[in-house]
Amino acid sequence: MAGTVILTGANGSVGIPAAERLLNEYPQLTCIFTVRNAEKVDNNTQNLRQVIARCPDAKASIYQVDFANLSAVHEFASTMLTAIETGKYPALRSIICCASYWNLVGDSELTTDGYDKTLQVNHIAHVILVLRLIGSFASDGRIVLFSSIGHYRKPNAMTSYLPDIPDDIDLLNHPPSGKDKHDLGFQRYANSKLVITTWMYPLNRYLQQNPRFKNITAVAINPGGLGDSRCFTTNTARSTQLAQRFVLKPFMSMIRYLADPTFRSSAEAAVDVIKLAVDKAYQGEQGYFTLLQKDDSDPITMDESVQQRVWQKSLEWAKITKNNTALKNAIE
Numbered sequence: 001m002a003g004t005v006i007l008t009g010a011n012g013s014v015g016i017p018a019a020e021r022l023l024n025e026y027p028q029l030t031c032i033f034t035v036r037n038a039e040k041v042d043n044n045t046q047n048l049r050q051v052i053a054r055c056p057d058a059k060a061s062i063y064q065v066d067f068a069n070l071s072a073v074h075e076f077a078s079t080m081l082t083a084i085e086t087g088k089y090p091a092l093r094s095i096i097c098c099a100s101y102w103n104l105v106g107d108s109e110l111t112t113d114g115y116d117k118t119l120q121v122n123h124i125a126h127v128i129l130v131l132r133l134i135g136s137f138a139s140d141g142r143i144v145l146f147s148s149i150g151h152y153r154k155p156n157a158m159t160s161y162l163p164d165i166p167d168d169i170d171l172l173n174h175p176p177s178g179k180d181k182h183d184l185g186f187q188r189y190a191n192s193k194l195v196i197t198t199w200m201y202p203l204n205r206y207l208q209q210n211p212r213f214k215n216i217t218a219v220a221i222n223p224g225g226l227g228d229s230r231c232f233t234t235n236t237a238r239s240t241q242l243a244q245r246f247v248l249k250p251f252m253s254m255i256r257y258l259a260d261p262t263f264r265s266s267a268e269a270a271v272d273v274i275k276l277a278v279d280k281a282y283q284g285e286q287g288y289f290t291l292l293q294k295d296d297s298d299p300i301t302m303d304e305s306v307q308q309r310v311w312q313k314s315l316e317w318a319k320i321t322k323n324n325t326a327l328k329n330a331i332e
């Protein structure tokens with residue numbers, strides 16, 4: 001099975017074991033790993049480089065793309081388009097949209113593009129990659145988006161504010177600030193996951209309606225609660241960091257057994273992610289998954305009028321037009 005796989009957030013907690021699995025289990029694939037910082041001072045990128053170095057026959061490249069800068073994302077998409085068009089890289093087999101951001105200790109940050117940083121990194125940047133590159137996919141390509149149990153509009157332990165998709169979706173870029181930084185920050189993250197999950201449905205619809213793309217499919221996976229993820233030490237309070245160190249990590253199996261059957265390690269999640277992205281057994285799968293089980297996403301994600309609003313707004317945010325995507329039937 002030849003082809004190119006783009007993995008974003010490739011030096012993250014799920015990213016590194018996912019990269020390792022791709023390189024070891026699918027050596028025929030060309031792997032494009034994107035990271036926010038490709039400099040040598042970035043220890044996570046250095047860890048990714050070590051993983052690549054352990055696979056001497058790997059066809060792997062690291063690209064620096066900061067998703068908080070949409071021009072950089074468009075530029076990367078253009079680079080990939082040319083590379084695939086000229087035969088430098090084979091056609092895309094999958095894009096795995098793993099990169100993600102949250103800030104549980106500060107207010108919403110507006111990017112230079114004018115969007116909430118959490119929404120931009122988690123969703124808008126991935127919309128650019130998927131829609132700009134859709135014409136570079138193999139006929140049976142796959143798109144793996146990342147959801148979370150946090151996308152459900154029901155109470156959860158991480159926040160007292162539920163996610164939602166407001167009538168005026170632009171409000172997601174101007175979320176409330178306040179003293180309760182942790183809960184408001186998690187709400188921004190959960191909002192982004194709700195938007196991603198909702199967006200996946202019209203994406204599949206437009207793909208199926210287009211004879212050229214009808215066998216390309218998208219899934220959104222809730223990878224589970226990942227007790228060892230470094231997200232718990234990024235932009236989090238000391239109490240969260242301590243909770244991970246002394247409770248979440250050491251008692252991972254007990255938490256899974258007693259409280260949350262989806263609680264597990266990032267490496268375990270990576271196995272499922274790679275299955276959804278490239279394993280023959282998951283060819284043609286689409287929709288929402290909890291781990292590897294097909295599941296129901298929040299009811300609002302199934303509302304076609306909400307889907308349409310999310311779709312239209314995402315095109316606008318990502319600056320996708322008929323001129324820069326091959327999925328022209330999806331553009332009014």
Ligand SMILES: NC(=O)c1ccc[n+]([C@@H]2O[C@H](COP(=O)([O-])OP(=O)(O)OC[C@H]3O[C@@H](n4cnc5c(N)ncnc54)[C@H](OP(=O)(O)O)[C@@H]3O)[C@@H](O)[C@H]2O)c1
Pocket residue numbers: 008009010011012013014015035036037044065066067068097098099100101121146147148149222223224225226227229230231234266
């Ligand atoms: N961890 C969990 O419990 C959990 C639960 C449900 C869903 N998920 C989802 O699963 C996926 C993987 O999670 P994870 O635990 O592996 O997260 P993670 O360890 O925090 O990794 C996030 C990755 O995104 C990258 N990233 C952040 N900001 C970026 C930017 N501006 N530009 C480009 N890349 C950027 C990070 O790079 P830098 O560190 O260099 O910024 C890192 O590589 C995410 O989509 C997450 O939302 C995770």
